[in-house]
Amino acid sequence: MAASILKRFITTGIIQRIAVNATRGIHRTVPAMAAVDDKFKESKDRLNTLKEDPGNAIKLQMYALFKQATIGKCNAPKPGMMDFVGKAKWDAWNGLADMTQDEAKQKYIEIVDDLAGKESPASAPPSEEKTQASKFQTIDVTKSDGVCKIMLNRPEKKNAINFQMYEEIGNALTEAGQDDSVVLAVLTGSGDYYCSGNDLGNFMNVPPDGIAAMAEKGGIILEKFVRSFIDFPKPLIGLINGPAVGVSVTVLGLFDAVYASDKATFHTPFTALGQSPEGCSSYTFPRLMGTPKASELLIFNRKITAVEAMERNLVTEVFPDHSFQQETTTRVAKFAKLPKNSLQKARNLSRDQQRETLHRVNKQECDVLVGRWQSEECLMAIMNFFSSKGAKL
Secondary structure (H helix, E strand, O other): OHHHHHHHHHHHOHHHHHHHOOOOOOOOOOOHHHHHHHHHHHHHHHOOOOOOOHHHHHHHHHHHHHHHHHOOOOOOOOOOOOHHHHHHHHHHHHHHOOOOOHHHHHHHHHHHHHHHHHOOOOOOOOOOOHHHHHOOOOOEEEEEEEEEEEEEEHHOOOOEHHHHHHHHHHHHHHHHHHHHOOOEEEEOOOOOOOOEOOOOOHHHHHOOOOOOHHHHHHHHHHHHHHHHHHHHOOEEEEEEEEOEOOOHHHHHHOOEEEEEEEEEEEOOOHHHHHHOOOOOOOOOHHHHHOHHHHHHHOOOOOOEEHHHHHOOOOOEEEEHHHHHHHHHHHHHHHHHHHHHHHHHHHHHHHHEEEHHHHHHHHHHHHHHHHHHOOOHHHHHHHHHHHHHHHHOO
């Protein structure tokens, strides 16, 4: 069943469109062959210099074309059922069928040219200000009048959190905590979404030593990410501008205030994806809203509105979407004018009493998730998600 779902997913769309021309013959002169070979090598090097991540679907396509171009028709044994990524790669390569090596090289060259053409051409050396800003690739960080604003900035992915974004958000919080000019920090999202949760593409990047290594790496990254919220020493405010999913919801229990647009929704579909709660939500949510209401979200996958989230004490206040930015900006600016040291002392009185417990809960949640990520139940749920949503690897 799993193999048929994955094969149907992989072989529809991209791979079939590549394979449709596989029966065409190409006859080249020796100079033409050398030219294409040189261009192919150049394209391989050029691909590694692209600034933008082309996405998992394109990377899977490029992998298959490269194997076809350098080796020919798929000759590798089919990976086992639990090698989720290995099976995806094998199916992609095998899906090219009898495409010639020449055709695969040419297609590879065309895709790299297309990707490079979408990026802005190189210009003058970047200014010092731009170089400083470029240290964050998935978030936008600005500091003004005592406010550090951290904006999740992958709108094309609905601000889904990949491993890089996990690291960058944690680093931005650490820097803001150590910066004497920062009175408080806010998190918000660019575009229509606040955050669509964990980027399931994280599950595609299985290292050579297997799923266990990927799960362990993910657990370390997640625990460090949540720890940055637990240990942040200053007031932290969430500005939820749109739908919020998964970990972007669970960590809200670690914020000091959460303001939401009336268009925001909150969804934690952990069990539907064969996973379990994180962000200390197994501890904070029952304390905020009571066990039955918390269970509706964390166990039974209920999606709630901004008003419902406010009624459950997850959200502080809800604003009309048309005035959300203006009203929250005014509110945050007012808070940032309060005495800095007094704010920090008052905030940490309650946090210091819970810090040890929160760290223990964070570690326990991450340990459970590492096990869940290695389970067949979780892999099947993610596979079915991709298939039912028409998503691409």
